[in-house]
Amino acid sequence: MTRLDELVSLLRNAPDEVFIQPHNVPDPDAIASSLGLQYLLKERGVKAVIVYENEMEKSNSLKMLELFGVEMRLASDVASLGEEDWTVLVDVQKGNANVTDLVTDEVAVIDHHEVNEGDSGCRFTDIRSDVGACSSIITEYFLENKIDIPRNIATALLYGIFMDTSDLTRGVAELDINMFYQLYRLSDISLITELKGNQISKADLEDYARAFSTIEVYGEVGFLYLDNCNDSLLGAASDIVVTIAGVDVVVAYSPRDAGIKFSLRSIISTVSAEKMVRYILEGRGFGGGHHSMAGGFLPGENLEDGKSLHTFIRHRTISYMERGAAVK
Numbered sequence: 001m002t003r004l005d006e007l008v009s010l011l012r013n014a015p016d017e018v019f020i021q022p023h024n025v026p027d028p029d030a031i032a033s034s035l036g037l038q039y040l041l042k043e044r045g046v047k048a049v050i051v052y053e054n055e056m057e058k059s060n061s062l063k064m065l066e067l068f069g070v071e072m073r074l075a076s077d078v079a080s081l082g083e084e085d086w087t088v089l090v091d092v093q094k095g096n097a098n099v100t101d102l103v104t105d106e107v108a109v110i111d112h113h114e115v116n117e118g119d120s121g122c123r124f125t126d127i128r129s130d131v132g133a134c135s136s137i138i139t140e141y142f143l144e145n146k147i148d149i150p151r152n153i154a155t156a157l158l159y160g161i162f163m164d165t166s167d168l169t170r171g172v173a174e175l176d177i178n179m180f181y182q183l184y185r186l187s188d189i190s191l192i193t194e195l196k197g198n199q200i201s202k203a204d205l206e207d208y209a210r211a212f213s214t215i216e217v218y219g220e221v222g223f224l225y226l227d228n229c230n231d232s233l234l235g236a237a238s239d240i241v242v243t244i245a246g247v248d249v250v251v252a253y254s255p256r257d258a259g260i261k262f263s264l265r266s267i268i269s270t271v272s273a274e275k276m277v278r279y280i281l282e283g284r285g286f287g288g289g290h291h292s293m294a295g296g297f298l299p300g301e302n303l304e305d306g307k308s309l310h311t312f313i314r315h316r317t318i319s320y321m322e323r324g325a326a327v328k
């Protein structure tokens with residue numbers, strides 16, 4: 001019995017509708033994984049609707065919907081969403097900061113992020129934290145079950161792997177390489193080129209330009225503050241800052257209505273972005289991710305009045321770096 005068999009036999013008992021929910025503000029890996037899973041379930045006779053929360057922000061995500069014919073609906077637009085419905089979470093786990101807990105029952109999860117502590121209560125779990133892209137896991141479902149991958153889905157999954165592994169240079173596992181190889185033969189590379197040409201909008205570029213003028217570098221750490229930007233831009237900006245010569249670790253942060261959003265990167269083995277974000281936010285907020293990339297959130301009510309946020313973040317970061325050096 002394959003993992004897909006198990007998932008399908010579970011979902012066949014759904015009392016009402018079945019939904020697939022990726023993390024909020026879905027990125028290419030989340031979109032491709034949702035699309036692939038929806039097709040796999042359909043092949044096995046289970047109809048599933050993809051729902052998500054928060055508007056898509058980046059132009060390449062929007063372009064994917066158009067190029068690959070992805071039908072995703074904002075949860076708020078799905079009137080039939082109810083307690084009797086079952087949801088499969090994709091590219092995210094229950095309880096993460098970046099996923100809205102809908103009224104549906106989350107019965108299954110397929111993800112590649114660090115395992116969330118605490119019982120998710122899911123009846124089907126496939127979480128592989130060492131894998132670089134959720135798209136690789138979904139591709140394996142196709143191969144394991146000898147289901148042909150349609151060209152548009154293969155191309156979307158390939159793009160998901162490209163994006164989440166930063167062109168196979170970040171957090172890559174053997175599965176990512178093997179699935180990449182399988183998908184490459186089936187994909188339409190001209191569409192990947194088209195997506196690469198739609199990665200940012202002009203408005204994004206203006207935000208970047210303003211943000212990049214604030215970069216501060218202390219030793220090997222780059223700090224970036226974006227006063228007005230969307231979530232995906234924060235991560236994309238961190239990816240650019242870490243390419244600066246001499247910068248190996250990036251701490252980027254940006255205010256939101258409810259607090260401060262963080263995006264961290266590390267390209268050195270001695271510093272884990274995930275451990276670092278947990279250290280910075282210890283006792284005040286929450287964070288998680290991988291060795292090379294992590295995110296976090298500091299709720300506004302936990303900010304100390306009168307104390308500079310910028311000083312706090314620099315202080316905690318440098319203290320972590322020094323502590324790490326002492327441990328080494």
Ligand SMILES: [Mn+2]
Pocket residue numbers: 029030091112132133134164
């Ligand atoms: Mn992902």
